[in-house]
Amino acid sequence: MVSSIAISASFLIIFSTLFSPSSATIPRRLAVVQTPATVLTYHKGAVLHGNITINLLWYGKFTPSQKLVIVDFINSLNNNAPLKRSVASWWQTTSSYKGGLRSIHVGKQISDEKYSIGKSLKDSDLISLASKSKGPGVISVVLTSADVNVAGFCMSRCGVHGSTRVNKGHNFAYAWVGNSATQCPGECAWPFAQQMFGPQTPPLVAPNGDVGVAGMIINLATVLAGTVTNPYDGGYFQGPASAPLEAVTACTGIYGSGAFPGYPGTVLTDKKTKVSYNAQGVNQRKFLLPAMWDPKTSTCKTLV
Structure with missing residues (x-):
């Protein structure tokens, strides 16, 4: 059985009935009325905790600098540098969920630059690729380059996390995030690109000058938070298990x-480079991270 969560980086405004309750996408119809506070319920299932290894499978062509940015982001989750607004302080919100603070580090990395199963992938292909780096205490993450098409990419999702059974019923958690730079930056790299629908506000300047990777960071942050707090459909979420709101998709x-x-909120701007960000990481990296739902306050917690 495969359980997956679809995500979208942008906050689209569609004042119509495009949202289907059976869809795996986040709700897209927004009402101009005050809505009840979001509450993620713990469904008494397993969550991931303790020391967690992130194994990466790079599918397609990534430059060394692109790989380094993403690896630096993951390494920043555990950085204990005394920064007021850091990637680590963003991740510390997970400590309020059952299981406490998760320790994250990068493990094995596999590169598949020859597109071993082609440039058009379906969900079963993602699971097959992820299984190459599965293991105890591991989240297997597949990252696809900008020239790879994945089923549902841009149309209903920017990334996904889920689980599948192997070895006599043992579950392994996996995730996928794609580079949307040439396919749909307005959908999966907003606010670093103009969104496809709604107000056409000027896009923010992306860290490292790479809109695609900046969007991947947002979506990777989303699926990692969702994976540790709801890995097997029995953790923290609101709504149906087939299309839940989770730690970040709730915000x-x-x-x-x-x-x-249509407006991402107040963020920081580097005076020299004009880059927009709200968190700092290792190697003086700057990142823009989405808000995460805080169980202590039942609100979406931001760094700025």
């Missing part, structure tokens, strides 16, 4: 205080 489109549909 879609929020990056700073004062956010509203």
Whole structure:
């Protein structure tokens, strides 16, 4: 059995009935009325905790600098540097969920630059690729390059996390995130690209000058938070298990205080480079991370 969670980086505004309750996407119809506070319920299932290894499978062509940015982001999750707004302080919100603070580090990395199963992938292909780096205490993450098409990519999702059974019923958790730079940056790399629908506000300047990778960081942050807090459909979520709101998807489109549909909220701007960010990481990296739902306050917690 495969359980997956679809995500979208952008906070789209569609004042119509495009949202289907059976869809795995986040709700897209936004009402201009005040909605009840989001509450993620713990469904008494397993969560991931303790020391967690992230194994990466790079599918397609990534430059060394692109790989380094993503690896630096993952390494930043455990960075104990005394920074007021850091990637690590963002990740510390997971300590409020059952299981406490998770320790994350990069493990094995596999590169598949020859597109071993082609440039058009379906869900079963993602699971097959992820299984190459599975193991105890591991989240197998598949990252696809900008020229790879994945079923549902851009149309209904920017990344996914799920689980499948192997070895006499043992579950292994996996995730996938794609580079949307040439396919749908307005959908999966907002607010670093103009969104496909709604207000056409000027995009923010992406860290490292790479819109595709900046979007991948947002979506990778989302699926990692969702994986550790709801790996097997019995953890923290709201709504149906087939299309839940989770730790970050419950706060879609929020990056700073004062956010509203089409506006990411107040973020920081580097005076020299004009890059927009809200968190700092290792090697002086800057990242823009989405808000995460905080069980202590039942609110979407931002760094700015």
